[in-house]
Every structure is written in C-alpha cells, then in structure tokens.
Amino acid sequence: MASIGLINYATFMGTMIGIYGILALGLNVQWGVTGLFNAGIAGFFAVGAYLSALLTAPPSPERIMGWELPVLVGWLGAMAGAALIAWPIGRVCLRFRSDYLAIATIGVAEVIRLVLRTEETLSGGARGITGVPRPFGGLEYSLSQFAYFALVIAVLLMVYWALERQLTAPWGRMMKAIRDNEQAAAAMGKDVERRRLESFVLGAAIMGLAGALYVHFMRAITPEAIDPMIATFLVWIMLILGGSGNNRGAILGAVIIWLIWSMSEFITDQLPADVATQAKYVRVFLIGLMLQLILRFRPEGLLPEESVQRTSHLAPPRS
Amino acid sequence: MNKTRASILTLALAGALATAPAWAQNVKVAYLVGITGPIAGMAPTMVQSMKFAAEQVNAQGGIGNGGKIDPQVYDSGCNPQLATDAATKAVNVNGVIGMVGPSCSGPVIAVANSVTVPAGVLLITSSGTSPKISTLDDKDLVFRTVASDDYQGRALARTLKARGTDKVAVTYLNNDYGLGLAEAFSDEFKKLGGTVTASRAHEDKKASYRSDLAELAKGGADTLVVFAYGNSSGLTIVRQALENGFFKNFVGADGMRDENMIKTLGAENLKTFLVSAPAGATGAGFEKFSKDFKAAGGDPNGTFAATSYDAAFLMALAIEKAGGDKAKLSQALREVATAPGEPILPGEWTKAKQLIAEGKDIDYKGAAGDHEFDANGDVPGDYILYKVSGNTFAEIERMK
Numbered sequence: 186m187a188s189i190g191l192i193n194y195a196t197f198m199g200t201m202i203g204i205y206g207i208l209a210l211g212l213n214v215q216w217g218v219t220g221l222f223n224a225g226i227a228g229f230f231a232v233g234a235y236l237s238a239l240l241t242a243p244p245s246p247e248r249i250m251g252w253e254l255p256v257l258v259g260w261l262g263a264m265a266g267a268a269l270i271a272w273p274i275g276r277v278c279l280r281f282r283s284d285y286l287a288i289a290t291i292g293v294a295e296v297i298r299l300v301l302r303t304e305e306t307l308s309g310g311a312r313g314i315t316g317v318p319r320p321f322g323g324l325e326y327s328l329s330q331f332a333y334f335a336l337v338i339a340v341l342l343m344v345y346w347a348l349e350r351q352l353t354a355p356w357g358r359m360m361k362a363i364r365d366n367e368q369a370a371a372a373m374g375k376d377v378e379r380r381r382l383e384s385f386v387l388g389a390a391i392m393g394l395a396g397a398l399y400v401h402f403m404r405a406i407t408p409e410a411i412d413p414m415i416a417t418f419l420v421w422i423m424l425i426l427g428g429s430g431n432n433r434g435a436i437l438g439a440v441i442i443w444l445i446w447s448m449s450e451f452i453t454d455q456l457p458a459d460v461a462t463q464a465k466y467v468r469v470f471l472i473g474l475m476l477q478l479i480l481r482f483r484p485e486g487l488l489p490e491e492s493v494q495r496t497s498h499l500a501p502p503r504s
Numbered sequence: 505m506n507k508t509r510a511s512i513l514t515l516a517l518a519g520a521l522a523t524a525p526a527w528a529q530n531v532k533v534a535y536l537v538g539i540t541g542p543i544a545g546m547a548p549t550m551v552q553s554m555k556f557a558a559e560q561v562n563a564q565g566g567i568g569n570g571g572k573i574d575p576q577v578y579d580s581g582c583n584p585q586l587a588t589d590a591a592t593k594a595v596n597v598n599g600v601i602g603m604v605g606p607s608c609s610g611p612v613i614a615v616a617n618s619v620t621v622p623a624g625v626l627l628i629t630s631s632g633t634s635p636k637i638s639t640l641d642d643k644d645l646v647f648r649t650v651a652s653d654d655y656q657g658r659a660l661a662r663t664l665k666a667r668g669t670d671k672v673a674v675t676y677l678n679n680d681y682g683l684g685l686a687e688a689f690s691d692e693f694k695k696l697g698g699t700v701t702a703s704r705a706h707e708d709k710k711a712s713y714r715s716d717l718a719e720l721a722k723g724g725a726d727t728l729v730v731f732a733y734g735n736s737s738g739l740t741i742v743r744q745a746l747e748n749g750f751f752k753n754f755v756g757a758d759g760m761r762d763e764n765m766i767k768t769l770g771a772e773n774l775k776t777f778l779v780s781a782p783a784g785a786t787g788a789g790f791e792k793f794s795k796d797f798k799a800a801g802g803d804p805n806g807t808f809a810a811t812s813y814d815a816a817f818l819m820a821l822a823i824e825k826a827g828g829d830k831a832k833l834s835q836a837l838r839e840v841a842t843a844p845g846e847p848i849l850p851g852e853w854t855k856a857k858q859l860i861a862e863g864k865d866i867d868y869k870g871a872a873g874d875h876e877f878d879a880n881g882d883v884p885g886d887y888i889l890y891k892v893s894g895n896t897f898a899e900i901e902r903m904k
Contacts, residue, residue, distance in 0.1 A: 189596075190595070190597055190599060191597060193592065193595075193596040194592050194593060194596040194597050197588070197589070197592040197619075198589075198592075201585070201589065310680070310683060311634075311679060311683065311684075312609070312634050312635065312636045312680065312684075313610060313613070315613055315617070315636050315639070315640065316641075319618075326622035326623045326624075329622065330622075403584055403588065403614045403618050404614075404617035404618060405584075405613045405614055405617050407609065407610030407613060409582060409583050409608060409611065410583065410584045410614070412541075412583055415581075415583055415586070447589050447593070450578065450579065450593065451593070454576070454577075461577060462539055462547075462548065462551055465539040465540055465579040466539075468540075
C-alpha cells in the first residue's frame with residue numbers, strides 16, 4: 186500500500202514535471218535562443234488548455250463547441266490555436282525591446298485571462314470547463330495516472346528531440362546570432378523581424394501543447410489554473426535555474442523547482458503545529474531564495490548554454 | 505531519467521517515514537485549505553475551526569477504540585496545480601482516508617477529478633460554491649457543507665414572487681459570485697412567470713453607476729435586485745438609485761447584508777430594502793458552535809468558519825460510523841448527516857459516539873445548517889429574508 190502510494194505520488198510529480206518541462210522548453214525557444222522576453226506564458230498555456238478542452242469535451246448548453254473530438258485533435262488544435270494567437274501579438278509586439286516586450290506580453294496574457302474569465306459562452310466563465318476526457322482515463326487510479334505520465338514523458342521527449350534538431354540546424358545558429366547581435370545578423374542579410382516572429386510562434390505553440398496536456402490530466406480547467414504566479418513566473422524560474430539556451434537545462438530546472446515546490450511541504454510539516462500554517466509560505470520563500478542565489482553565483486544556470494562545443498564540428502552555414 | 509525517478513522516490517520515502525503515524529489506530533484526515541494565495545485572509549480561521557473540530561473529537565473519546573483524528577494540514581493555494589499536488593501527497597504518501605477542503609471551486613473540481621475520486625477518497629469541501637461541483641461524475645464521493653450559489657438565487661426569486669413582485673431589474677457584480685446568483689435568480693423568476701426587464705453586469709469600485717442605473721430603469725420596473733457587496737459597489741448603486749429616484753424597492757443577497765449600508769444610508773431610507781442570507785447564523789447548532797469556538801479563541805462569524813467546522817466534524821462522524829473503513833465513508837456520511845435520527849449538535853461527540861456504538865441512527869445539525877445532503881452531495885441551504893429595522897437587520901421569513 187505504502188509503496189503504491191509513493192509510486193502514485195511520483196507519477197503525479199513526473200507528469201507535472203513533464204508538463205512544466207514542455208513549458209520551459211517553449212520559453213527556451215523564445216528567451217534562451219532568441220532573447221524574446223515573454224512574460225505572458227500563462228496566456229498561451231490558457232489558449233492551449235481551453236481550446237483542447239473545447240474540442241474534446243462533451244457539449245454543454247452554456248458555452249460553444251464541445252465537439253468530443255479525439256484527444257490528439259485537441260492537442261494539435263491547441264498548438265495551432267496558440268500559434269495563431271501568437272502571430273498577431275508577435276507582429277505587433279516584437280518590435281519592442283526586451284523589457285517593453287515583457288510588459289506587452291504580460292498585458293496580453295492578462296487580456297486572455299480576463300476574456301476567458303468573463304466570456305461565459307466561450308469558456309464557461311469563472312466556472313470553467315469540466316468533463317474533459319483523459320487518455321486511458323477509464324483505467325484504475327494508479328494505472329490511469331501512470332499511462333498518462335508515460336504519454337506526457339513521450340511528448341516531452343518528442344518536443345525535446347525536435348527542438349534539439351531545430352536548434353543545431355542553421356536556423357538555431359541564426360537565431361542565436363540575432364539574439365547576440367541583431368545588427369550584425371541584419372547586416373548578414375537575415376530578416377530579423379520575421380525570424381523572431383517564427384521563434385515566438387514556435388515557442389507559443391509548444392506552450393499551447395503544455396496547456397493541452399495539463400487540461401486532460403486534470404480533466405477540467407478553471408481560470409484559477411492560469412494564475413501568472415503558477416503558469417508564468419514559475420516557468421521563468423525553472424528556465425533561469427536550469428540554464429537558458431539549453432534544452433536539457435530547461436527540463437532540469439522544471440525537475441528541480443517542482444521537486445522543491447512539492448516536497449518542501451513534507452519538511453515544513455515537521456515544524457510545530459503553531460507555526461506549521463505560516464510555514465507553508467516557506468515554499469514561496471525557498472523558490473525566491475534559490476533564484477537569488479543562482480543569479481548571484483551562477484547566472485548562466487546549472488546547465489549553461491553549450492552551442493559552441495556542440496556545433497563547432499559542423500561546417501559554417503552557407504547562405 | 506532513471507536517476508531522477510530514483511531520487512524522487514528516495515525523497516518521497518524520506519518524507520513518508522518522517523511523517524509515519526505514532527500509532528496505527530489513528531485516522532489521518534487531510535485539511536486542504538488555501539493558506540497561500542487569494543483567500544489567504546480567510547484561511548487561518550478555516551484551519552482553526554477544522555482543527556477545533558478535531559480537538560473536540562479527540563478530547564471526547566476520539567475515534568473507535570482509543571484512536572485519534574490526526575489532522576494533516578495542506579496548502580491548496582486556491583489554485584488547481586498546487587491543490588492537486590497537495591492532495592496527491594495527502595492521499596498517497598500520508599495515506600489520509602478523507603479530505604476536508606480544498607478551498608475555492610476550481611481546485612475542488614481538479615482535485616476530485618484527478619485525485620480523490622479515482623483514489624476512492626471522500627471529499628467534503630467547506631468553501632467551493634460553484635454549481636459545476638454538483639454535476640461532477642463523483643461516484644458519490646464529493647460533498648459540501650456550503651450551499652451552491654444556485655440555491656440562494658432561486659430561493660430569493662421564489663420568495664420575491666410569492667411576496668407579489670412581478671417585475672424586476674437585476675444588476676450584478678461581474679465575478680462568479682454575482683454571476684452565479686444573477687443567473688439562478690433570473691432563471692427561476694422567469695420560470696415562475698415574472699419579468700426581468702433588464703440584467704446588467706457592473707464592475708466593482710466605480711465612482712458612478714448612474715448610466716447603468718438609467719439603462720436598468722428603462723424597462724419600467726420599480727424593484728432593483730443587486731447582487732454585489734454592501735461595502736463596495738452595492739452601496740454606491742443603492743445610494744445613487746435613491747438619490748435619483750431610479751427605483752423604489754431594493755433586494756440583495758448575503759453580500760448586501762452589511763450593517764455598513766444602514767450606517768451610511770440611514771435606516772429611514774432603507775425601508776424598502778430586503779436582503780437574504782444563509783440561515784446558519786441563527787440556529788441552535790450555530791449558537792453552540794459560536795459559544796465553544798469563542799471560548800477557544802476563534803471567530804465563529806469568520807467567513808466559512810462554520811461550514812469548515814461542520815465539514816471536519818461530519819468527516820469524523822462518518823469515520824466513526826464506518827469504523828474507519830474508507831470504502832464505506834460516503835454511505836456513512838449520508839447516514840450520520842441526514843434525517844431521521846437522534847439530533848447531534850456541534851461538539852456533542854460523546855453522545856454521538858455512544859449512539860453510533862449502540863447502532864442508533866444520528867442526524868447532525870451543524871453550525872452552518874442541517875446538512876441534509878441531496879443526491880449530488882449538496883446541501884440545499886437554508887435562507888432567511890431580512891428587512892432593515894433600527895440599526896440592524898430583522899428577520900421577516902424563512903425562504904423555501
């Protein structure tokens with residue numbers, strides 16, 4: 186009993202880590218590789234989650250859609266939807282320098298959140314969408330959770346593999362060139378604005394996929410889930426801690442932060458009952474403290490970017 | 505990945521060993537409350553009243569033969585990601601057999617869907633008011649001691665109609681509280697043959713609602729139903745409607761039952777003002793809870809204090825009735841909470857324990873109501889209609 190319980194807990198954490206890992210990978214494309222300061226991760230996460238829910242959930246009289254399509258269609262729809270939303274935003278906002286882009290994307294994410302919260306016919310409003318199917322959801326608790334965990338990890342590995350290929354290809358080096366010196370890249374004939382838009386849209390699509398994976402895991406979505414603290418800033422901390430510019434770093438950051446976030450509660454529970462309630466805040470403090478320490482002593486993250494070593498054996502791009 | 509999994513397991517194991525029970529007879533119950541996050545202000549009282557219930561149970565004989573309720577407090581953060589994580593820990597690592605909470609409706613839905621219902625754990629929330637919770641596919645494992653937003657709106661509509669009002673305009677604060685009430689109210693009012701001439705959402709904290717009021721008044725109704733808070737937009741709306749003579753009668757729900765309204769506007773101006781509020785704060789159950797909880801240093805009028813107490817106490821009763829068998833908990837909960845049976849008031853654990861031991865049926869009459877659960881595990885909610893009298897609110901009738 187106890188060991189099954191631990192496995193259940195581990196698979197739950199593994200699934201959440203997988204979902205956050207994908208979010209961090211999406212952010213890594215935008216920030217780590219291209220230098221786009223997207224502070225509106227929650228917005229794209231929400232678009233993916235709600236769209237996939239609407240495509241696959243049963244219909245309900247109070248809102249639109251509910252088409253009961255296969256889950257895979259929901260996932261692809263989530264990616265396409267997040268990309269479609271990102272495109273016009275990118276067209277407008279990517280002309281801003283980094284900190285202005287951050288402000289603009291926070292604004293966009295808040296707009297998305299408020300629209301989803303208030304537009305009852307679109308999203309179920311404050312009550313959200315329930316009855317979203319989970320693949321293997323019919324199985325017994327542990328099995329169903331484990332099967333979904335395996336699925337999420339498979340998706341995570343696929344995304345990782347695809348991004349690794351994309352980033353070691355000339356496209357990836359071009360993006361880094363744009364990030365490091367925009368004028369030089371432009372002088373080399375690169376269409377800076379278009380390339381940045383590509384990266385922004387790709388990252389957003391990956392975030393949308395993470396949203397879709399999340400909604401099918403929880404079988405429901407409500408506006409509380411797209412709180413910026415949980416869906417934006419936690420992801421940023423993961424990427425910065427793990428090492429921006431490095432896909433493995435992004436995943437490692439997700440693993441470490443989620444473990445600390447989740448397991449620190451066991452430690453704070455050991456404190457006397459009088460302070461145990463207040464001690465719940467220690468988790469928030471710990472995460473902040475770690476970020477401070479990392480930025481102070483290891484600003485490049487635990488697994489720094491390694492583009493030079495990994496691509497130096499390849500011939501320089503011809504263009 | 506293997507290494508990661510191994511380290512996850514090691515860490516989890518360490519956590520589990522550290523929290524291993526003192527003795528096996530104790531029964532672990534999770535209290536999952538939004539300690540951090542948007543309702544952090546209400547959480548301390550909720551935790552305190554839940555723990556107070558557990559203390560009373562333990563002081564009066566505990567569970568079964570010398571066992572104790574062992575409360576495990578977790579943080580739900582009022583957020584589904586954190587709540588499901590905490591619930592997974594509670595159920596799988598700490599091995600709780602029942603869960604009181606989580607706070608907020610979104611986390612209730614997520615936790616029920618992905619953790620407690622698949623794992624067969626009984627969940628009683630004391631603060632999730634969304635109507636969506638009623639319709640969950642929950643294998644009879646999700647209950648609540650707080651009424652769905654739906655009920656109050658419907659009860660108010662029936663009462664108003666019965667009192668002879670046929671035409672109203674509705675304005676509501678644009679959040680899930682206001683929206684839920686307004687929808688249920690309008691739906692029921694129309695079903696009964698009444699007319700809602702206009703229904704408009706409004707945003708909080710505006711300086712003037714005169715243009716909203718002018719629009720609302722166009723339909724010719726002389727009664728305005730306001731679903732908002734009496735220390736905020738509700739106050740401004742009623743004041744401006746009075747000043748400009750847009751409406752004659754005003755009706756509100758529990759958010760408007762705020763003595764600040766009377767202080768600011770004056771009782772003589774509020775003769776036509778009616779409000780509904782949950783009856784919990786009047787019954788014998790509440791009086792007993794109020795006295796005991798005050799003596800223990802708590803605030804019985806705190807938001808969700810009474811419902812949280814009831815949820816924790818009902819959980820203990822159900823555990824006692826089921827003999828600690830997780831699979832029988834939901835059936836046992838229905839038996840101890842609903843009529844018929846010997847009435848049990850808050851804190852009467854010794855009496856309840858004895859009756860259960862004798863095999864007699866009991867019926868818990870809680871601090872926040874009688875908790876006669878319906879098929880969805882919802883409580884119907886007991887509401888009272890109040891009018892302004894002097895500097896306070898006086899009961900007119902019980903609403904059905």
